[in-house]
Amino acid sequence: MMPDVENERLQIPQIAAERADAAPASVPDAPALEATTKPDVKRGRSIVVTSGKGGVGKTTTTANLGTALADAGCSVVVVDADVGLRNLDVVLGLENRVSKHLLDVIEGKCTLDEALVRDRIRRNLQLLPAAQNREKDDVPEDKMAELMGQLRERFDFVLIDCPAGIEQGFRNAVIGANEAVVVTTPEVSAVRDADRIVGLLPQEIVIKLVVNRVRPAMVRKGTMMSVADVNAILRLDLIGVVPDEREIIIATNRGTPVIDIEGSETGAAFRRIARRLLGEEIPIPAFEDKGSFFTRFMTTLGVGRS
Numbered sequence: 001m002m003p004d005v006e007n008e009r010l011q012i013p014q015i016a017a018e019r020a021d022a023a024p025a026s027v028p029d030a031p032a033l034e035a036t037t038k039p040d041v042k043r044g045r046s047i048v049v050t051s052g053k054g055g056v057g058k059t060t061t062t063a064n065l066g067t068a069l070a071d072a073g074c075s076v077v078v079v080d081a082d083v084g085l086r087n088l089d090v091v092l093g094l095e096n097r098v099s100k101h102l103l104d105v106i107e108g109k110c111t112l113d114e115a116l117v118r119d120r121i122r123r124n125l126q127l128l129p130a131a132q133n134r135e136k137d138d139v140p141e142d143k144m145a146e147l148m149g150q151l152r153e154r155f156d157f158v159l160i161d162c163p164a165g166i167e168q169g170f171r172n173a174v175i176g177a178n179e180a181v182v183v184t185t186p187e188v189s190a191v192r193d194a195d196r197i198v199g200l201l202p203q204e205i206v207i208k209l210v211v212n213r214v215r216p217a218m219v220r221k222g223t224m225m226s227v228a229d230v231n232a233i234l235r236l237d238l239i240g241v242v243p244d245e246r247e248i249i250i251a252t253n254r255g256t257p258v259i260d261i262e263g264s265e266t267g268a269a270f271r272r273i274a275r276r277l278l279g280e281e282i283p284i285p286a287f288e289d290k291g292s293f294f295t296r297f298m299t300t301l302g303v304g305r306s
C-alpha cells in the first residue's frame with residue numbers, strides 16, 4: 001500500500017477542482033475583474049493576516065496573497081509586523097536586500113522609502129521589513145497606526161503579517177487594519193486560538209477565514225477536521241481552503257512564492273483567495289463533512305460560539 005502522504009498528494013487536484021454546484025464564496029457585491037484592466041479596487045485596504053497560534057501559515061498566506069494581488073495589477077505593500085522573528089523577507093526571497101526596517105521608520109532613523117524593499121519581479125509589490133534584533137513592545141501603538149495610515153494612502157493593499165500570540169505585537173499588527181484574514185489549520189489547538197483571536201479583533205473589522213494545510217485524504221478518513229467542522233466552531237466568512245503541499249517547502253527554500261510553482265494546487269488556492277478578495281465570486285471546493293466527531297470534541301472543550 002502506498003504511504004498516506006502519497007495518497008494525499010494524488011487526491012489534492014481532485015479535491016481542489018472547482019465544483020460547479022459548490023456554494024459560491026460569500027463576498028460583498030463588487031465588480032467582477034476584467035482580465036486586462038486594473039481591478040476597480042479602493043485604495044488603502046489594509047488586511048491583517050492573523051491566527052493566534054504560530055506556524056499555521058500566516059507568513060505564507062501574506063506572501064502569496066501579496067504576490068497574487070500584485071499580479072492582478074494592484075499596488076501592494078506587505079508589512080512584517082512580527083518584530084524579532086522576521087521571516088516574510090525570506091519567504092519572498094528579499095532577505096539580502098533588507099537594510100532598514102519598520103522601527104527605523106517609526107523612530108525617524110530613515111524615511112519610509114528607504115525602508116521599503118521592492119520585489120525583483122513584481123515592481124508593484126513592496127516589503128516593509130521587521131526589525132530582527134528588537135522586541136515587539138518597542139513599537140508604540142500610536143506610531144504604528146500613523147505609519148499604517150501613510151501606507152494606506154500609498155497602496156491599494158496593505159497586508160500585515162501578524163505575530164503569534166495576543167500581546168503587544170498582535171495589537172500593533174491589528175491597529176492599522178480594517179480587515180482581517182484569520183488563518184487556521186484543521187487542528188484543535190489552532191482552531192481554539194483562532195477563536196480566541198476573533199474575540200479580540202475590533203468589532204468594526206471585516207473578518208474572513210482561510211483554512212490552511214487541509215489533507216483531503218485524512219478528512220475523508222475522519223482523522224482530520226473538515227472545513228465544515230472548523231467553521232462550525234468559528235462561524236466566519238470562509239474565503240479559502242488551502243491544501244497541505246510539500247511544494248511549499250521547496251518554494252520557501254528558494255524564496256519563491258508558491259503561486260509561482262507550476263501545477264501547485266496550494267498556489268492555485270492562494271490565487272483564488274486573492275481573486276475573492278477582489279470581489280470575484282469563485283466557488284470554494286467543498287470538503288466532505290465526515291469528522292463531526294471533532295465538532296463534539298471542541299464543544300466539550302468549551303470552544304466556539306453559538
Ligand SMILES: Nc1ncnc2c1ncn2[C@@H]1O[C@H](COP(=O)(O)OP(=O)(O)O)[C@@H](O)[C@H]1O
Nearest residue numbers: 054055056057058059060213243244245248252
Ligand atoms: N499549505 C501548506 N502546505 C505545506 N506546508 C505549509 C503550508 N502552509 C504553511 N506551510 C509551512 O508551515 C510552516 C509555517 O508556516 P508560516 O507561514 O511560517 O506560519 P506562521 O507565519 O503562521 O508562523 C512553514 O514551514 C511553511 O512552509
Ligand SMILES: [Mg+2]
Nearest residue numbers: 058059082087
Ligand atoms: Mg510568521
